[in-house]
Amino acid sequence: MRYRFVSFASRIRALVKLLWREVAKFGTVGGLAFIIDSGIYVWLLSGPMSDSAAKAKVVAGIIATIFSWVANRYWTFRDRRQANPVKEAVLFGIMNVIGIGIQVGCVLVAKYLLDINSVTGLFIAGNVVGLILGTIFRFFAYRFWVFSGDAAGGAKAARQAPHEDPAALAAAIEEAAEDRHARQRAEKGAQDPTEPTR
Numbered sequence: 120m121r122y123r124f125v126s127f128a129s130r131i132r133a134l135v136k137l138l139w140r141e142v143a144k145f146g147t148v149g150g151l152a153f154i155i156d157s158g159i160y161v162w163l164l165s166g167p168m169s170d171s172a173a174k175a176k177v178v179a180g181i182i183a184t185i186f187s188w189v190a191n192r193y194w195t196f197r198d199r200r201q202a203n204p205v206k207e208a209v210l211f212g213i214m215n216v217i218g219i220g221i222q223v224g225c226v227l228v229a230k231y232l233l234d235i236n237s238v239t240g241l242f243i244a245g246n247v248v249g250l251i252l253g254t255i256f257r258f259f260a261y262r263f264w265v266f267s268g269d270a271a272g273g274a275k276a277a278r279q280a281p282h283e284d285p286a287a288l289a290a291a292i293e294e295a296a297e298d299r300h301a302r303q304r305a306e307k308g309a310q311d312p313t314e315p316t317r
Contacts, residue, residue, distance in 0.1 A: 153183075155182060207266070218254075221252050221253040
């Protein structure tokens with residue numbers, strides 16, 4: 120029973136380690152995309168699109184999304200890329216339209232329902248509240264639908280980086296734990312010899 124618990128705990132730790140690595144990379148890409156999105160949005164609101172906050176949010180979101188796709192495809196989820204990049208790009212685009220829609224929706228609610236018209240207020244609505252909600256949606260959408268890897272792509276990724284496969288990683292950790300227990304038993308046997316010393 121204890122062995123099963125240790126094995127289950129090892130698998131959970133391996134999965135958390137894998138997800139944490141992806142979340143950290145995703146967060147880094149998201150932070151850079153946020154800087155790009157925010158900078159362009161504030162510039163557009165203060166100049167060329169000062170009369171249209173929603174359109175400014177769409178333009179800034181599209182530019183940040185292009186950066187995000189390249190960074191996530193070739194860094195965050197590089198071992199989970201689909202074999203068909205066109206299908207992946209289409210899925211990425213659909214999920215980001217939804218994500219941008221969440222942010223634009225927050226701007227529209229702030230402007231037309233809450234009667235917020237200041238640049239600061241609209242910025243908070245689109246790039247704080249909207250970005251948080253959109254980011255949560257995007258992570259799960261990318262992780263489970265966009266960068267899911269098909270059969271061929273998944274097998275290739277597993278061969279190239281087996282440490283990224285949660286099942287393989289958990290099995291490796293379990294094997295290491297078994298080896299450690301065997302060494303401990305051997306060391307204990309060496310410390311307590313059956314024959315008395317003279």
